[in-house]
Amino acid sequence: MMRAFAVLSSTALRRRNRRCAMTTTTGSFSSARLCNNARRPADITSSSSSSTVNSAELKLPARVEHCDVVVAARTKLSAALHREIADVDELYFQRLILEFGAVYVSDPLEKNFKLESNAVRHKMKRVTSDVILPAASRHYVRCHIHPRRFPVASTTRWKDRVLKETEDFVVVMKPSGLPVAASVDNAKENVLRCVSSALTNKDAGDGDSAKLFPTHRLDVTTSGVLVVAKTGKAAGIFSKILRDGLVEKRYLALTENGPAKVGLMTHEFEPSERTIGKGARTVTMKNLELSKDDIDLYLKDKTQIPSNVAMLRVEKSEKVQIDGKMFYESTIELITGRTHQIRAQFSKENLALVNDCLYTNTNSSDESAFPPPPPPRVPEPEELIGLHALSLKINADTSLGPKGVEFRAENEDIWWRQL
Numbered sequence: 001m002m003r004a005f006a007v008l009s010s011t012a013l014r015r016r017n018r019r020c021a022m023t024t025t026t027g028s029f030s031s032a033r034l035c036n037n038a039r040r041p042a043d044i045t046s047s048s049s050s051s052t053v054n055s056a057e058l059k060l061p062a063r064v065e066h067c068d069v070v071v072a073a074r075t076k077l078s079a080a081l082h083r084e085i086a087d088v089d090e091l092y093f094q095r096l097i098l099e100f101g102a103v104y105v106s107d108p109l110e111k112n113f114k115l116e117s118n119a120v121r122h123k124m125k126r127v128t129s130d131v132i133l134p135a136a137s138r139h140y141v142r143c144h145i146h147p148r149r150f151p152v153a154s155t156t157r158w159k160d161r162v163l164k165e166t167e168d169f170v171v172v173m174k175p176s177g178l179p180v181a182a183s184v185d186n187a188k189e190n191v192l193r194c195v196s197s198a199l200t201n202k203d204a205g206d207g208d209s210a211k212l213f214p215t216h217r218l219d220v221t222t223s224g225v226l227v228v229a230k231t232g233k234a235a236g237i238f239s240k241i242l243r244d245g246l247v248e249k250r251y252l253a254l255t256e257n258g259p260a261k262v263g264l265m266t267h268e269f270e271p272s273e274r275t276i277g278k279g280a281r282t283v284t285m286k287n288l289e290l291s292k293d294d295i296d297l298y299l300k301d302k303t304q305i306p307s308n309v310a311m312l313r314v315e316k317s318e319k320v321q322i323d324g325k326m327f328y329e330s331t332i333e334l335i336t337g338r339t340h341q342i343r344a345q346f347s348k349e350n351l352a353l354v355n356d357c358l359y360t361n362t363n364s365s366d367e368s369a370f371p372p373p374p375p376p377r378v379p380e381p382e383e384l385i386g387l388h389a390l391s392l393k394i395n396a397d398t399s400l401g402p403k404g405v406e407f408r409a410e411n412e413d414i415w416w417r418q419l
Helices: 002-021 032-036 049-057 077-084 090-098 191-200 232-243 292-300 341-348
Strands: 064-071 103-105 137-144 162-165 169-174 223-229 247-255 263-271 283-287 309-322 325-334 387-394 405-408
Touching: 064 077, 077 090, 077 103, 077 137, 090 103, 090 137, 162 191, 169 191, 191 223, 223 232, 223 405, 247 341, 263 341, 283 341, 309 341, 325 341
Parallel strands: 223 387
Antiparallel strands: 064 137, 103 137, 162 169, 169 223, 247 325, 247 387, 263 283, 263 309, 309 325, 387 405
8 A cells, every 4th residue: 555655646746736836825824835745843932923823834733722711801812822822922823713713712611610521512612703701701712723734725726616506506526635614623724615715706714705515525535526505405405315315426446456346335334433632533344244135125215224334336446557557446336425435345345545544454464564554544635545526416306407417527636547
């Protein structure tokens, strides 16, 4: 897998870096410099506002501060945080609040309230304005000092990414390297915000830009067709269409091992618990044999598929030669939509996707490899894995078109075809 990464990622990343380098950056929080995957130590101890703000451009290690904030007089949140965390200046906190939504504040706490693990998490809310903390008040504040950055948000021509727009929906070709919706530490750099800004001609940091709603998700590192809704009602309509099994999704997967066996791939799906600060969250796939009657029932009516069953169909798996090395490209119909499903199922079958550092070949026979493989981790936004959402067919009448309308993303996002 590491050999595959070396072969395939270098050229694609150089191309992405060149595109980033050609983009003119404005504002202290520009992310173009992240594209070269540079890692530098945090420079946030300076009292200079410009130095501190500029440090957010760098690829910095995660830093989360938990503060028990008590104010005697009415105080701006940014000023209160600066008093608590002296090595971060007030202007930087203002940017984190206003642009990134990286600060969460609890409701007022009683003076004798004991701050314990998870004690007030249910009362926390993200703030996007530099709120005034009332006099004689106490709050628990969580601040993500180094929000995870997604450079592709500012280097993508989003209007060119729109396949179709109606009064209800927008069909987008999502690039790799960006979440669909806001992440816990970054509410600015995501598909919903970027597409909304492009359609309304407003900056992604403008709170007045129109709001879009997710209807389904693609992983950060997955590119391809995505449908987002303009209203909550439209999102609910499309979600029901998905639940009723009336959407056909096809993906392309690139693997070093193969070919994948053509036909159904079924596993028992077991998600892990969410754990903060204890490594990457993954899901587990276990071997599962289904009877012919069950398979026939599930394929006839997808709503009958139990929530712990993951199903996909490999339609074809063909050899492809890239830079003189042989790989396998599989076309997949996704029957259920479980978290990380294709990545986890293919990993279970010893068909880990190229460059996927979270799901590796679990059935590898080489147990004496030295050095041992690195522990699983979440891919960085700029790392390209072998997965692309190729098409989406809607078998129901919507404003996007009559029953059977299909949208395809056969573009440069299929990065291994560009090498």
